[in-house]
Amino acid sequence: MKIPLFRGAMVAICVALGAPVALAHDYQVGAIRIDHPWARPTVAGQMTGGGYLQLENRGKTADRLVSVSSTAAERVELHTMKLDGDVMRMRQLDAIELPPGGSVELRPGGDHLMLVGLKAPLELGKSIPLKLTFERAGDVMVEVKVEKAPASTAAAPAAEHADHHKH
Known part of the structure; x- marks a missing residue:
């Protein structure tokens, strides 16, 4: 369990000493660790967006992410993208x-979360709530930070969700 007062004190100490500040952006439910939930910013009128994160099962029993929901979208779907010849297919x-x-990375151009029916654009620097439901571990609330794609995923398709409402 994270203690917010302790985190705040550590940030203050790091700032005072001129050290770089790196706050944890991970969550735990049962044996499942959720690391760095993030989403790309969207533009006005864009009705879909993608959510990404790393899942790690530290347990001895298989589990499954069975659903995701958010107050920021009408629904959240689990999706995969695969290259079929010269065509990228999403399902x-x-x-x-x-x-x-084991672990699974939800990332641009691969398995990901599809936020459908966005209620407002995803703005850089803001966060949105997500509720992840695992078959065995149960539910966990996470905050998804809206940020630019990390360098390791920057080359992945940036507009993979722009017209996805036609899917």
């Missing part, structure tokens, strides 16, 4: 499997 998944001791 909805029923669940994302998490083998015991």
Whole structure:
């Protein structure tokens, strides 16, 4: 369990000493660790957006991410993207499997969360809530930070969700 007062004190100490500040952006529910939930910014009128994160099953039993919801969108779907010849195909998944001791990265151009029916644009620097539901571990609320794509994913398709409402 994180203690906000302790985190605040550590940030203050790091700032006072001129040290770089790196706050944890991870969550835990049961044996499942959720690391760095993020989304790309969207533009006005864009009705869909993508959500990304790393899932790690630290347990000895398989689990599955079976649903996701958010007050920021009408619904959140689990999706995958795969290259089929020269065409990138996207399809909805029923669940994302998490083998015991395994991890799955939801990232641009691969498995990801599709936020459908955005209620407002995803603005750089803001956060949105997500509720992740795992078959065994249960529910966990996470904050998804809206940020530019990390350098490791910057080359992935940036507009993968721009016209996805036609899917």
